[in-house]
Amino acid sequence: NLKDTIECIESIKNLSSKEKKSIIVVDNHSLLNGEEKIIRKYTVIGVTGTNGKTSTCNYLYQYLRMLNEDVLLISSNGIFLDDLKFETQNTTPDIFTIYKYAKKNLIKNKFKKQKKKNHYLILECSSQGIRNLRVKYIPFDIVLFTNITSDHLDYHKDLSDYFFSKCILLNNLKPNGIVICNNDHCDHILIDEICNTSCFTFGSTGDVSYK
Numbered sequence: 001n002l003k004d005t006i007e008c009i010e011s012i013k014n015l016s017s018k019e020k021k022s023i024i025v026v027d028n029h030s031l032l033n034g035e036e037k038i039i040r041k042y043t044v045i046g047v048t049g050t051n052g053k054t055s056t057c058n059y060l061y062q063y064l065r066m067l068n069e070d071v072l073l074i075s076s077n078g079i080f081l082d083d084l085k086f087e088t089q090n091t092t093p094d095i096f097t098i099y100k101y102a103k104k105n106l107i108k109n110k111f112k113k114q115k116k117k118n119h120y121l122i123l124e125c126s127s128q129g130i131r132n133l134r135v136k137y138i139p140f141d142i143v144l145f146t147n148i149t150s151d152h153l154d155y156h157k158d159l160s161d162y163f164f165s166k167c168i169l170l171n172n173l174k175p176n177g178i179v180i181c182n183n184d185h186c187d188h189i190l191i192d193e194i195c196n197t198s199c200f201t202f203g204s205t206g207d208v209s210y211k
Helices: 002-013 017-021 036-040 053-066 095-110 127-131 159-172 188-194
Strands: 043-048 070-075 078-081 084-086 119-124 140-145 173-182 198-202
Touching: 036 095, 043 053, 043 159, 053 070, 053 119, 070 095, 078 095, 095 119, 127 159, 140 159, 159 173
Parallel strands: 043 119, 043 140, 070 119, 140 173, 173 198
Antiparallel strands: 070 078, 078 084
8 A cells, every 4th residue: 555655665775786686676556555546636737837836836825725725735845734734855756745745635634523525735846756757656736837947957958858857847747737828038939839628827027818
């Protein structure tokens, strides 16, 4: 089950480099053991971009909490369940950590006097996390691009590779999913061509959905 898988991952971290080389890598999807139903109970919002990801995630989290919704936030600032905070090593943790806290949050909600029907998961998605397929099996309802500028080129060979890494996230969109794009700092035309769903734009100039 998922608990055993997480314990296995933790034990692997303590192995020596030589021992790690002898491990057979199995596709993460097979290790989830049917736990995908956990994520399906959430409206999943993925936020990516060069700047503003963390702030945008935090604003969304605070706004949804103000509306008395059940919200789980996973970002570079940590993992937040109501007033509880858990530390995370990466902006976008591995899929087992995401599922672990998604399940924990649902269990927590069961014991509340006023159970909440709507569940939201806000994920800050870094280019490295996306490229390393940490969110490969996360179905997104909404993907938001804050902006895309030259950054992390020590990891990505050029800006095109960086942009491509961001756009991998679009493969995870649900059929009726929504893309929201900053028209001032993104190639929204290319993003619109890549995604097969609704693309809304915002910005201060140009023909945008919202100004």
